[in-house]
Amino acid sequence: PLQKEHQCQFQMMEAAFYHMPHPSDSERLRTYLPRNPVPTPLYYHQV
């Protein structure tokens, strides 16, 4: 069974789960061509 401390840890992790880091958080700000991730059709190249 999860101890109390683990339940608190889980709550904090769960909250963070809803605002995950973006890939651009680790990249220099690109003022000219910023990353704008959008879902593209699966039949387009994904890599």
Added chain:
Amino acid sequence: FDDPPGLLEKTEFLLREWISIHYSATAGRDPTRAFSIFVQQMNGHGILKTDDLITRFFRLSTQMCVDLCYRFLAEPASTPTLIRTKCFHTLDAFVRLIALLVKHSGDASNTNTKINLLNKVLGIVAGVLLQDHDNRLTEFQQLPYHRIFIMLFLELNTPEPILEAINYQVLTAFCHTLHILRPAKASGFAYAWLELVSHRVFIGRMLAITPQQKGWGMYAQLLIDLFKFLAPFLRNAELAKPVTLLYKGTLRVLLVLLHDFPEFLCDYHYGFCDVIPPNCIQMRNLILSAFPRNMRLPDPFTPNLKVDMLPEIAHAPRVLTNFASMIQPMSFKKDLDSYLKARAPVTFLSDLRSNLQVSNEPGMRYNIPLMNALVLYVGAQAINFIRNKGLTPNMSTIAHSSHMDIFQNLAVDLDTEGRYLFLNAIANQLRYPNSHTHYFSCTLLYLFAEANTEAIQEQITRVLLERLIVNRPHPWGLLITFIELIKNPTYKFWNHEFVHCAPEIEK
């Protein structure tokens, strides 16, 4: 506390001043000149006069940057891209100021000033994060801190002579900070923390570029921090989505390490398996499957593979954890050594189980790290003992020794939970061809052959089988042991009822 009057206003003024300088055209052309002008302004306001004032300046600045981000994050109808652009506009300037102060403080030869300042700033940011984490609880946001740490790390790892000269201390400072902010301490920062630890530049610096593998030990400690945090959630098997995401992210990082730095996983496998829960089979297999890149593994399915003829089989693997020191208390270690040497005191065997048992709570009855350390220590001693007699470990030379007394006693005397953990400790040594893999493979087969109850044989089979039915990768030593067990008629494996207890098992 006790900030001198007016310091907050001065700090805010200077921070605004720096941001406009940072984005000005002159800074674009000549960053160092712009910086030196600003340092004079800081001096003019007496900020650099004492250590205490510098500390207060950085704490207040960090606080201001963080508060600004929370305000942007709270703005309604703003897109993540826009929020980030606004936050990073300020944070990146603040980071640049820190990086320039670290680079240019003290004179070029005196690196201590630089490193002391870096440790101070990292400690301040970590302190602000932990306080924020404890105050805001589930409203805590990792974004500002993640940005400060990663951009500062990247700035301080640009290939410039001044920075290359202090790179190892920079890495050490970041590892200390990440250990302070380990997921068990700042669970709301766990995802950002893993991003930082697994960032391509961080991995490159810690595991590839830093000479003599000097970063390996620190990196291993960070992974152990991660496994320790995940353990209670993974032990529950029912993974909630936030845990699944972190677990899957961990698998990705381990796959990169397995592919690029298998020797790192080989060297630290023991410490990792000590903290990974026993039911986390695939992740443990991934670590145990690592083998040195210059080694060619013979196909485990080669008919009549003569394992003891392989050249590497006689070499002891590097185990960088001091597992002998983990056998506590000292009195127990003393009795152990005395029993190994002279098979006395005889009570050592009958007391063994009570030394290993820590509670009566099902699933938590045994001291797993002690069990693991005992098994590896006794095994390593056994190999030396056999070698010193000019022999090599095999099914006959490992028998009838004080070492095997201990293993057989554990197999017979422990309850099913204890025996499961004991057999796991042995199976954790079945890796690439080396003397430990060979000895423990023989030991497992010997325990199977000499078992006085079928339960022992059933649990040996269980421990091996659960490691084999998971998706790849599978450690080489595990495969050759199981193949020997099911193919060699000596073990009469297929005669046992537990092999036919269900179609899936038999298959």
Added chain:
Amino acid sequence: MVKDQFGMVGLLTFIRAAETDPNLVSLALGQDLTALGLNLNSPENLYPNFGGPWAETPCRPQDIDFHVPPEYLINATIREKLAPVKLNRYKDDLLFYMFYTNVGDVLQLAAAAELYSREWRYHTEEKVWITQAPGLGAVEKTSTYERGTYYFFDAQNWRKVAKEFHLDYNKLEGRPQLPSILPPQP
């Protein structure tokens, strides 16, 4: 046989439970580690373009910041002086470059839309862009398909190549739709 969870029955119970409870699978039977977006057979090291623990794909070239002299960086102050990105002013090969290097980004869609407006069509199975080859029209045309020689853009050799195609109209992508709310340029 051993009655508790530490024997064969314990393992069997877990295996059977995992068949119905997907949350259990990740630990009981593990997952296919080759499906996590890492090329585990790559002869090169993976870490230099590792996209991070949550990334399904490696970093793209433009995601990796290399250390360049500060003058090379587009300073925010000259940002306004640079011409805005206008795809209809670029030649086809730049559009193809943007399409192939900005996977999963609005730029890929924007490049696709501009190519479409220049009478290129994306074949959703062949996964290539195709256009009429002047003077080499269709030799056969029906309401559902046409056959003949067309140009396709060969991204490996980065040039237009003439080739025979049997074009099912329903395999040609319609006009690419750009997302309604284009995130505002910062």
